[in-house]
Each structure stands twice: as C-alpha cells, then as structure tokens.
Amino acid sequence: MIVGEQKPITEIIEIIAPYKQLLILGCGTCVKTCFAGGEDEVATLASMIRLAFKKDSKEIKIAEQTVERQCENEFIQEAAQNIAKNDAILSLACGAGVQAIAKRFPKVPVLPGINTTFIGIQEQHGIFTEECQGCGNCGLATFGAICPITRCSKKLLNGPCGGSQNGKCEVNANIECAWQLIIDRLTQLGQLSNLRTYIPPKNWRTSISGGPRKLIREDHII
Amino acid sequence: MTNISNLQKILKEGKFAVTGECGPPRGANTQIINKKANLLKGYVDAVNVTDNQTAIVRMSSIAASAHLIKAGCEPVMQMVVRDRNRISLQSDILGAWSLGIKNILCLSGDHQTFGSQPDALNVFDIDSMHLLRTVKNMRDEGKDMSGFNLDDPPRMFIGAAANPFADPFEYRVIRLAKKIDAGADFIQTQCIYNMDRFTKWIKLAHEEGLTEKVYILAGVTPLKSSGMAKYMKNKVAGMDVPESVIKRMEGVPKEKGAEEGIKICLETIAKLRETKGVHGIHIMAIEWEEKVAEIVQKAGLTPRPLS
Structure with a gap:
C-alpha cells in the first residue's frame, strides 16, 4: 500500500488559513489502513481544526467526506457536489489522490493534509516499513x-x-x-x-x- | 609519461608496498596538501587521497591528487559512487588520467547522513563493483560504459576496499572474489586491530587462490589514545577494535598513549609482514601524518622501496 502520515496540525492550519469553507476529503484505501486519511482521521482532524480556529476566534466551516479511493474517477465523482460547495479541499489522500482531484476540478484549490511516505507494508500493528x-x-x-x-x-x-x-x-x-x-x-x-x-x-x-x-x-x- | 604507476611497479616486482593517506583540506588551501606530502614523501610508495570522506565537503580528490603529484607524491585517487552518477564518474576518470593520476580506489562512500550536510540527496547510480568494472573496461577495452571507443583511454591501476571485519564474515571472501573479477588489481583493507579475524579472512582468501590474483595491502591506523580506540570501536562504521586493545591503551598513562598506539601498530605490521598473502601495508594515520615516517622507519621498511 501507499503509506502516509498526517502533516503536523500547525502546518495544516497554516495552509488552510485563507479559506472559509473547507472540505476535508478522506481516502478509504491505503491511507485508511495506515491511520492517516480514512473516515476516523477526517473526523478527528475536523474537530482539531474547529477547536484551533475557535481558540483564535476565527471562523471556518468544515465539511467531511471520505471516498473509497481518490485515485479513481468513479469514486472522485461521488465527492463532486461537495467539492463544488467549498472554497478549498484538504485531501487526506496520497500525493496521487491530491493531484487526481486537482486535475478534475481546475478551479478549486486542493491542499495536501498528509505526507506520502512510501510504498510499504504494515509490519506489525502501527509499524510500517518501506519495501518498494x-x-x-x-x-x-x-x-x-x-x-x-x-x-x-x-x-x-x-x-x-x-x-x-x-x-x-x-x-x-x-x-x-x-x-x-x-x-x-x-x-x-x-x-x-x-x-x-x-x-x-x-x-x-x-x-x-x-x-x-x-x-x-x-x-x-x- | 609512463603508464605504470610506482605502486603497481613495486607490487609487480614482488616488493612489500607501503601506502599512506592524505585527507584533502576543508578549504582550498594547497599548503596543507604540500605539508602532508612533505611528511609522507620518501616513506610511502603512494598516497591515498580521500573523496569527501565521512561525507564532509573537502577539496575534490582529483584536485588534491593533482597537487600531490606537483609536490612529488604519487596519489591513489579515491572515488566514491555516493555523489556522482555514471556520467560524472567516467568524466572525472578521464580528467584524472589527463592530470597524471594513475591509481584509483573505487568505493561506495560513507553515507551522507554521517556528514555535515545530511540533507543532501545521494546518488548511488552504480555501486563500487560497477565502478571497478568501468575503470577496467576503460583500460582494457578502451571503451566507456556506452561502448564508445575512447580517444586515449585512461589506463589506471585499480584498487578496491575490503573489510574483513564486516558481516556476514563468510560472504566477505565471495565479495572479494567478485571485486577481483570486476577489475580490482589491488585491495586495501579496513584498519586491522583484530589480527585473529584478519588472519582467518586472508587464510580463506588464500585457499580460494585470491591472494595470487590480487595484491592485498593490509590497513593499519595507529591509535593516539584509549579515547580514540573506544571512538573507533563504537562510532566508526565497520570497525572492529577488540577489548584487549582498548585495555592495553587504557593500561598506560595518558601521556604514553600515543607511544603505546605506535607500538601496537608496529607489532601489527610485523605480524602482517609474516602473513601469507599480504603484499603491503596501507597506513592511515588520521591527521597524524607526522608519525608515518617514524612508523615506516621503525618497522624497517625504509628506504622505499626495499630492495
């Protein structure tokens, strides 16, 4: 699988700063398996961002959605409506997923929420190793x-x-x-x-x- | 200009060779090279010039080798595959030959994370085995890696490294054989402190007939202190310093440490001269070039070369 790791929250807050309505878009295959970008991580990240903005008395509306795979068109289309309604997309997919979304929605800023680390395996629960x-x-x-x-x-x-x-x-x-x-x-x-x-x-x-x-x-x- | 290097000539004549080492400066100061050359001249047959060793930026080994030639020392230019791809390596080999550099030592190189610029991208396009074969093909076939016929191909005396103290031990002799097949004319070993393990390794190499196919220069590094011995054991990749050596260094007062280190080095050299399959020694006196003359003299290896 493609292994990824969520970016530090401070970096995420910095890159989403210009936007008022954000869609956090999860990916339900590789990055879900490595606990970086599935539904659970989308929900947790959304709460963290809301809290951080509230603390600074700033406003942001956050929508959440997770599709099966951001690297395949038929799944991407499931998010099309939601994508159209927001100022920007914070994709929790690997770099391929982020770019797949960007290619299909030329007018919407797409931001990476994770760092894609490598092609690897889960060696033990919570331990991932690079293999290819x-x-x-x-x-x-x-x-x-x-x-x-x-x-x-x-x-x-x-x-x-x-x-x-x-x-x-x-x-x-x-x-x-x-x-x-x-x-x-x-x-x-x-x-x-x-x-x-x-x-x-x-x-x-x-x-x-x-x-x-x-x-x-x-x-x-x- | 003769094609045969001094080192090659001495080894070919069956004489016991002595090589030294010169780390280029962290700057463009050629006086440092001249100073080291003067300390080594007349006591060694050739001088290894390291290539950004421990991944720290220094004057290039080609330039430093050229300065050594001017200062009257024959260089063994080290070349690592860490920083240059095959295009650049071949180009630098041509350049080196054009500057009169006749010996090369082909290495992988210390990983860049050891150095002062660990953020650097490494290359490792080819490995040290490939580099050996490349230099050999240039010399014997006159061709570069693309098969192109070179106009005045470099005809270098080709060296490789071997570390009898690295693992897996049994595979080390197979790898030595591969290096010889790939093109190594001579081998320089990692510094020897564990004589037993070295003896075991060279015995295996000898049994495989490898010591007849390649000249083996056994590496020695005089210890300055017990601190250095421990540092070498714990911090330097691929090093094997037995507890007995550390104890011996600890057993003498601090001000006698250097003397004891040289004593150990001389004892090692004496044993190596008696060891079947050893064709010479490579003295790596790290930033201690002023001691090389003393070591070579006390070992009874002067005047160079012994007749």
Whole structure:
C-alpha cells in the first residue's frame, strides 16, 4: 500500500488559513489502513481544526467526506457536489489522490493534509516499513524477494558494503542490513549462487530518472 | 609519461608496498596538501587521497591528487559512487588520467547522513563493483560504459576496499572474489586491530587462490589514545577494535598513549609482514601524518622501496 502520515496540525492550519469553507476529503484505501486519511482521521482532524480556529476566534466551516479511493474517477465523482460547495479541499489522500482531484476540478484549490511516505507494508500493528521504490524493473527474483534498491541505504546491487555489522546497517542500528537479509534468505533457499556473479548496473530509465512515467494499456482503453 | 604507476611497479616486482593517506583540506588551501606530502614523501610508495570522506565537503580528490603529484607524491585517487552518477564518474576518470593520476580506489562512500550536510540527496547510480568494472573496461577495452571507443583511454591501476571485519564474515571472501573479477588489481583493507579475524579472512582468501590474483595491502591506523580506540570501536562504521586493545591503551598513562598506539601498530605490521598473502601495508594515520615516517622507519621498511 501507499503509506502516509498526517502533516503536523500547525502546518495544516497554516495552509488552510485563507479559506472559509473547507472540505476535508478522506481516502478509504491505503491511507485508511495506515491511520492517516480514512473516515476516523477526517473526523478527528475536523474537530482539531474547529477547536484551533475557535481558540483564535476565527471562523471556518468544515465539511467531511471520505471516498473509497481518490485515485479513481468513479469514486472522485461521488465527492463532486461537495467539492463544488467549498472554497478549498484538504485531501487526506496520497500525493496521487491530491493531484487526481486537482486535475478534475481546475478551479478549486486542493491542499495536501498528509505526507506520502512510501510504498510499504504494515509490519506489525502501527509499524510500517518501506519495501518498494516502484523502479519499474523488478529484480526481486535475483535477491530472494528482498529489494536492495529500497532496503539497502546505498542501493547496492553487489553488496553488502563494509558497514554491515551484526546484521545492522551503518546508517542506523535500527535499520536491518538488507544484504545480510538477502544472503541469509538465499542461503536458506539454496540460491546463494545468485550472488556469485556480477550483477550489472541498473537501467534506471524505467524509474523516475527517466522522467514522469505513464502506463498505457491499449487492451483496456475504451 | 609512463603508464605504470610506482605502486603497481613495486607490487609487480614482488616488493612489500607501503601506502599512506592524505585527507584533502576543508578549504582550498594547497599548503596543507604540500605539508602532508612533505611528511609522507620518501616513506610511502603512494598516497591515498580521500573523496569527501565521512561525507564532509573537502577539496575534490582529483584536485588534491593533482597537487600531490606537483609536490612529488604519487596519489591513489579515491572515488566514491555516493555523489556522482555514471556520467560524472567516467568524466572525472578521464580528467584524472589527463592530470597524471594513475591509481584509483573505487568505493561506495560513507553515507551522507554521517556528514555535515545530511540533507543532501545521494546518488548511488552504480555501486563500487560497477565502478571497478568501468575503470577496467576503460583500460582494457578502451571503451566507456556506452561502448564508445575512447580517444586515449585512461589506463589506471585499480584498487578496491575490503573489510574483513564486516558481516556476514563468510560472504566477505565471495565479495572479494567478485571485486577481483570486476577489475580490482589491488585491495586495501579496513584498519586491522583484530589480527585473529584478519588472519582467518586472508587464510580463506588464500585457499580460494585470491591472494595470487590480487595484491592485498593490509590497513593499519595507529591509535593516539584509549579515547580514540573506544571512538573507533563504537562510532566508526565497520570497525572492529577488540577489548584487549582498548585495555592495553587504557593500561598506560595518558601521556604514553600515543607511544603505546605506535607500538601496537608496529607489532601489527610485523605480524602482517609474516602473513601469507599480504603484499603491503596501507597506513592511515588520521591527521597524524607526522608519525608515518617514524612508523615506516621503525618497522624497517625504509628506504622505499626495499630492495
């Protein structure tokens, strides 16, 4: 999923300051799962903003709505009426959701209420870890399904570097060395020979380095 | 200009090599480089020039290497893949060769979060293994990474780092073999304080036939104090300072610390000279270049090179 984290309330108050009628628009898929932008977070944030404005004797009207996904048109349209009635939208979706709304409502300011952090998983309840960079050219088959591009601090394809000690990364003792994990797993799978050969430089053209990406599925274009 | 570096010549002749290190200044002051060059000249066969080590901005390793050449020292230019993409790395290799730099040490580089500008974007377009192969292909095939035939390709003597003290231990020898395959002619190791572990590592490397394929320069760093020993153990990535070494440094009065540190260093060098598969030493006297001459002399490694 896309993992996100709500922005600090002070920053949110600052960016919504010019508006009198605000729609807080939640997103019911990824950011709901990571407790950043679902119905519950929309309601809590709305109360916090109302309180903060009241304390400063300022007025603001807040509407609340959460759609299933802000990155899909059919769900976005469910919010169209509400969007039209407000001065601005505070979207609690990931960066894709914020931009999807903005593309469809050219005259309405759309503001981000969360910071999109990464593509990851919920490792334990409340603990999320980054697992994928969306490089567009998956090499997990070689690395025992552990991504060195994402999980090695130096993106090494022929690691580990000299800073790996006791399974930890030199950057921070809280970071597991991806290469220790890769070697352990390939050893267990009997595939350590994957690493004896030189793994050539990555072709980054399929990543963001190649410019903004677009995927066209001719078979699905109506 | 001969293509063969002094370091390569000495190693090829089977002589025990000695290299030193020069960290470029945090500024454009070339006098510091000249001062360090004068301290090292005649006592080492080549001098490593670090590339923004610990991710702190310093004079570039290319420029500092060029200044060293002028001052009469042969540089080993370090190059890390942290700050430059493949286009920039190759371009700088061409530039370095054009300035008479004949040795290169290919490294990943300390992560930028260790440095003074942790907000920086890192690059890591290619890794140190790729950089080794790139320099080798430039030299042996005369081609850049795109396959383009270079006009006067650089023909460098290629070095890589190895850390016998990093984990997983068993994999360290496999990685050494990969580095040799990728293009390493010589290896410089992390500073050795844990002689047992180093001996185990080089024995494995020797059994794999790797010490016949590559020159291994064993790294040593003289300790200045027990505080430094503890700092190295706890704060420096990839370092292994056994408790016995710390105890020994703690066991002498403060004013004798430096003397004891040099004594330990000399004992290590003596053991390394007896170790099968070690072709030389790399002395990293961190901001203590004035001690290199003393160490090399007391170790009986002068005049350079030993005949």
